[in-house]
Amino acid sequence: MEFLTIAFGVVGGSLALYVGWLGVHQRHLARQLHELESQLDATTETNHSHSQQTRRAA
Amino acid sequence: MIPLEARQLGVAYNQRLVLRSVDLQIGPGEAVALIGTNGVGKTTLLHCLAGLQPCTAGEVRWFGESSLGQANANRSVGLIAHQRFLYPELTPRENLLFAARMYGLASPQKKVATSLRYAGLDEWQHQPTATLSHGLRQRLAVSRGLLHAPRIALFDEPFSGLDENSRQWMSQILHELRSRETAVCFTTHDQNRADSLADRVLEIVAGRLSERESGQSGPSSMHAFRPGLHPHNERAAA
Amino acid sequence: MNAVYFHLGQWWFLVRKDLQREYRSRAAWPSMALLGLLMLMAIEMQLDLPAALSRQVAGGMLWLAIFFGGAVPIERSFSSEQADGCWDALRMYPVEGATLYLAKFAFNFISLAILSCVLLPMYVVLTDAPLLKQWPATSLLAMLTCASLAAAGTLVGAIANSLRSRGNLVVLLLLPLALPVLLGASDATASLLRGDTGDMFGRWLQLLAAFSLINLTAGVLLFDFVLER
Amino acid sequence: MELQKLKCGRLEPLGGILFAALLAGVGFLILRVAPAEKTMGEVQRIVYVHVAVATFGMFGMLLAAAAGLALLVRRDQGWDHWGRAAAEVGWLCSTLTLITGSLWAHEAWNTWWTWEPRLTSSLILWTIYAGYFLLRSSIDNDRQQARVCAILAIVGALDIPIITMATRWFRGMHPVSPEMDPTMRGVLLASMVSLTCFFAYLLVRRSVQLQMGHRIRALRQRLLFEQGVRM
Numbered sequence: 119m120e121f122l123t124i125a126f127g128v129v130g131g132s133l134a135l136y137v138g139w140l141g142v143h144q145r146h147l148a149r150q151l152h153e154l155e156s157q158l159d160a161t162t163e164t165n166h167s168h169s170q171q172t173r174r175a176a
Numbered sequence: 177m178i179p180l181e182a183r184q185l186g187v188a189y190n191q192r193l194v195l196r197s198v199d200l201q202i203g204p205g206e207a208v209a210l211i212g213t214n215g216v217g218k219t220t221l222l223h224c225l226a227g228l229q230p231c232t233a234g235e236v237r238w239f240g241e242s243s244l245g246q247a248n249a250n251r252s253v254g255l256i257a258h259q260r261f262l263y264p265e266l267t268p269r270e271n272l273l274f275a276a277r278m279y280g281l282a283s284p285q286k287k288v289a290t291s292l293r294y295a296g297l298d299e300w301q302h303q304p305t306a307t308l309s310h311g312l313r314q315r316l317a318v319s320r321g322l323l324h325a326p327r328i329a330l331f332d333e334p335f336s337g338l339d340e341n342s343r344q345w346m347s348q349i350l351h352e353l354r355s356r357e358t359a360v361c362f363t364t365h366d367q368n369r370a371d372s373l374a375d376r377v378l379e380i381v382a383g384r385l386s387e388r389e390s391g392q393s394g395p396s397s398m399h400a401f402r403p404g405l406h407p408h409n410e411r412a413a414a
Numbered sequence: 415m416n417a418v419y420f421h422l423g424q425w426w427f428l429v430r431k432d433l434q435r436e437y438r439s440r441a442a443w444p445s446m447a448l449l450g451l452l453m454l455m456a457i458e459m460q461l462d463l464p465a466a467l468s469r470q471v472a473g474g475m476l477w478l479a480i481f482f483g484g485a486v487p488i489e490r491s492f493s494s495e496q497a498d499g500c501w502d503a504l505r506m507y508p509v510e511g512a513t514l515y516l517a518k519f520a521f522n523f524i525s526l527a528i529l530s531c532v533l534l535p536m537y538v539v540l541t542d543a544p545l546l547k548q549w550p551a552t553s554l555l556a557m558l559t560c561a562s563l564a565a566a567g568t569l570v571g572a573i574a575n576s577l578r579s580r581g582n583l584v585v586l587l588l589l590p591l592a593l594p595v596l597l598g599a600s601d602a603t604a605s606l607l608r609g610d611t612g613d614m615f616g617r618w619l620q621l622l623a624a625f626s627l628i629n630l631t632a633g634v635l636l637f638d639f640v641l642e643r
Numbered sequence: 644m645e646l647q648k649l650k651c652g653r654l655e656p657l658g659g660i661l662f663a664a665l666l667a668g669v670g671f672l673i674l675r676v677a678p679a680e681k682t683m684g685e686v687q688r689i690v691y692v693h694v695a696v697a698t699f700g701m702f703g704m705l706l707a708a709a710a711g712l713a714l715l716v717r718r719d720q721g722w723d724h725w726g727r728a729a730a731e732v733g734w735l736c737s738t739l740t741l742i743t744g745s746l747w748a749h750e751a752w753n754t755w756w757t758w759e760p761r762l763t764s765s766l767i768l769w770t771i772y773a774g775y776f777l778l779r780s781s782i783d784n785d786r787q788q789a790r791v792c793a794i795l796a797i798v799g800a801l802d803i804p805i806i807t808m809a810t811r812w813f814r815g816m817h818p819v820s821p822e823m824d825p826t827m828r829g830v831l832l833a834s835m836v837s838l839t840c841f842f843a844y845l846l847v848r849r850s851v852q853l854q855m856g857h858r859i860r861a862l863r864q865r866l867l868f869e870q871g872v873r874m
Binding site for chain 2 (some may be wrong): 786864868869
């Protein structure tokens with residue numbers, strides 16, 4: 119019987135490991151994506167106002 | 177129809193911006209010189225114009241058609257780059273014959289013979305290219321690049337490392353190309369060489385092209401030689 | 415019709431250029447033959463099995479030696495183009511990817527054929543296996559194996575060449591793909607040694623022919639994508 | 644290939660629960676419902692998982708090749724994520740095939756490895772996957788990496804029929820198709836279907852992740868250009 123436990127343990131364990139890693143990696147990516155999007159809005163923000171000033175100054 | 181045109185050309189190498197947005201137009205018979213210190217992206221720009229390297233943003237057009245994945249457009253483009261595009265084991269004559277056959281030129285033997293004579297490589301034509309001197313190899317590379325009479329000619333530092341009469345020969349080549357309505361673009365460090373040979377002289381600074389009237393050989397050539405100062409941090413110093 | 419002649423001409427001059435360069439620089443073929451010979455000898459030396467068994471095992475080793483020896487010219491046929499930026503020059507010429515692939519295939523096939531001409535007699539000398547008695551069958555087997563290795567090797571060589579990393583990726587990428595070929599060749603050699611060139615031998619030859627045809631078509635169709643940078 | 648609209652956040656727990664239940668059900672089927680095989684006894688139960696995992700191992704390479712072909716034809720970078728996700732899940736299954744295969748070999752013929760056709764072809768396929776990911780890691784330019792790996796996947800997939808034939812004739816082994824009574828066949832079918840769906844689900848989630856990674860790199864580049872404009 120212990121053969122089956124080893125076999126199913128290995129298969130189940132590695133699948134669970136992979137699914138777990140997927141979950142963790144997903145959250146990490148989501149956070150990075152969120153950060154970048156807010157950073158990008160900020161820079162386009164400043165660029166926009168920056169170019170307006172130069173237009174007004176010219 | 178404009179032979180060579182670049183629209184908002186942008187190139188970024190893994191998070192480093194080399195060219196920001198370059199707009200360039202070269203008409204038939206017009207010669208444009210690109211100057212700029214080392215590593216500012218002159219060679220990258222030339223490779224993009226020649227279609228060797230895909231650009232991250234914007235596009236390159238040859239006679240109005242975009243250069244993306246265009247094999248036959250290569251017949252109209254001639255590139256003479258730092259790398260010689262020559263086979264060291266083959267002799268000059270064999271190198272040119274190979275290029276002529278790849279382009280499928282008519283009567284290749286005759287064309288190669290005249291091209292060799294014109295480049296003054298007659299007595300070296302049967303020895304391996306590896307044994308030729310730097311100047312001779314540069315002449316051979318130029319002859320190979322112009323063998324198929326391209327209508328757009330791109331030169332990367334054509335004058336570097338040449339002796340006096342090779343330089344004369346090079347200038348003569350450029351003049352002849354312009355008389356044959358070829359769009360010429362070459363990069364160089366040498367300011368007065370650029371002024372004497374080109375209609376327009378453009379400088380690459382911080383990834384952008386800025387017009388510079390030819391003949392103004394004043395301060396810019398001086399600070400260009402200040403060792404170690406890269407244009408980016410030059411702004412901080414000025 | 416003259417378009418075909420044009421492509422054929424281009425193909426021939428590409429092959430001629432490669433052969434000329436190889437003849438003059440003699441960079442790939444000597445080292446390829448030496449590597450193959452060394453592998454073959456190293457294996458023969460340790461095998462003190464009874465004659466029949468050692469022939470069986472050595473049959474497999476012969477093709478392995480041809481594979482590793484053959485990887486040298488396959489890798490060099492592309493890395494030698496990098497020397498003076500000639501790979502970019504080839505991409506600047508109006509040459510079809512398929513022509514370039516078939517030219518490199520021809521060069522690699524010739525190199526592998528030369529290598530097997532060197533290693534097969536040496537194998538017969540070392541194990542006095544009766545291969546040369548049925549030399550038509552042996553040469554057909556050798557030709558098909560070389561064609562398969564060259565077909566897959568040329569595509570993999572071009573892929574490995576377009577990367578910056580200098581490690582010898584060709585062997586690492588080619589061996590998994592070529593394992594069925596090596597399996598087939600060694601099994602066919604074993605049945606050849608047993609003297610029966612019956613159905614099993616014929617089936618292995620069909621498999622090798624199928625492998626080289628598949629890889630040739632894949633190479634011809636996909637080579638343009640390898641050229642793009 | 645805008646998959647973000649899938650709103651993976653909401654789908655996550657739903658998918659997870661569904662598949663956990665499905666796998667538990669199949670496990671129950673395999674361990675309890677299926678009759679023990681006459682000669683092999685309990686050990687034979689591993690065959691249900693082994694067959695399912697082996698097929699998806701091979702299927703992964705075919706999917707990667709199909710995605711690669713789509714990438715080359717349509718020049719749309721989105722397909723690269725599908726190709727890579729398929730190859731990754733395929734490699735995982737191929738590894739599991741080898742493990743369960745050698746475990747079974749150890750029980751059935753008490754050697755850790757035999758050159759039995761299916762095991763040999765899985766091993767060869769495993770090395771092709773290894774080559775694929777070696778190639779993935781040695782190119783940094785995204786577009787070239789996608790193109791080159793697509794080509795290797797296609798050549799690898801074309802190799803599969805050759806591999807199966809070669810391994811079958813090798814050593815003259817002729818596959819004996821195990822005669823199974825109906826319940827066993829039913830359980831085999833159930834485990835095949837459910838495991839394939841589970842792997843497909845993993846594949847989709849992994850591909851969505853790769854897409855997010857690609858978007859992050861694109862946003863970083865745009866950020867570079869935006870900051871560049873001001874400098």
